[in-house]
Amino acid sequence: xxxxxxxxxxxxxxxxxxxxxxxxxxxxxxxxxxxxxxxxxxxxxxxxxxxxxxxxxxxxxxxxxxxxxxxxxxxxxxxxxxxxxxxxxxxxxxxxxxxxxxxxxxxxxxxxxxxxxxxxxxxxxxxxxxxxxxxxxxxxxxxxxxxxxxxxxxxxxxxxxxxxxxx
Numbered sequence: 001x002x003x004x005x006x007x008x009x010x011x012x013x014x015x016x017x018x019x020x021x022x023x024x025x026x027x028x029x030x031x032x033x034x035x036x037x038x039x040x041x042x043x044x045x046x047x048x049x050x051x052x053x054x055x056x057x058x059x060x061x062x063x064x065x066x067x068x069x070x071x072x073x074x075x076x077x078x079x080x081x082x083x084x085x086x087x088x089x090x091x092x093x094x095x096x097x098x099x100x101x102x103x104x105x106x107x108x109x110x111x112x113x114x115x116x117x118x119x120x121x122x123x124x125x126x127x128x129x130x131x132x133x134x135x136x137x138x139x140x141x142x143x144x145x146x147x148x149x150x151x152x153x154x155x156x157x158x159x160x161x162x163x164x165x166x167x
Contacts, residue, residue, distance in 0.1 A: 025100065029103040030092040031105045032107060033091075034108075035107075035147075037110050039118070042123060045123035055127050057132065063118055072157070076151055076152060078110040078111060078151055080108075080150075084149050091142045091143055099124075102124050102131055106139060108147065120140070123136075
């Protein structure tokens with residue numbers, strides 16, 4: 001799978017826009033928003049939002065862990081709906097609209113992942129830390145709630161399960 005739903009460094013979306021138009025400036029403040037099967041780097045997201053006006057850069061790295069609800073996890077697979085990239089761009093723009101003082105970058109990985117792999121990478125920059133922390137938390141919560149990506153977990157006891165969104 002190639003990148004889907006990318007907002008480029010110039011703020012232009014390379015995927016169809018869905019929903020209402022974002023607030024003025026929100027498009028330009030979304031530096032990256034993509035679903036990809038490539039390895040993710042929170043450092044790359046951080047570099048995408050870095051700027052001379054930024055006094056704070058808050059990052060989030062969603063990492064595949066070795067357990068879930070008391071069961072050992074061996075590996076997992078993320079499956080994305082064809083519209084997932086478009087929805088991720090919409091989510092990023094909505095968050096940027098609600099937090100006009102920030103710039104942000106967000107990537108979600110799909111495909112087969114193992115323990116320790118990064119599944120979600122985000123970075124939010126602003127002049128002050130409080131705004132960056134608040135917007136980053138909002139971004140992660142909205143990605144989990146709205147982006148149609150499903151997780152198939154495989155457990156050490158041989159069982160498996162599907163979890164909606166990022167679970």
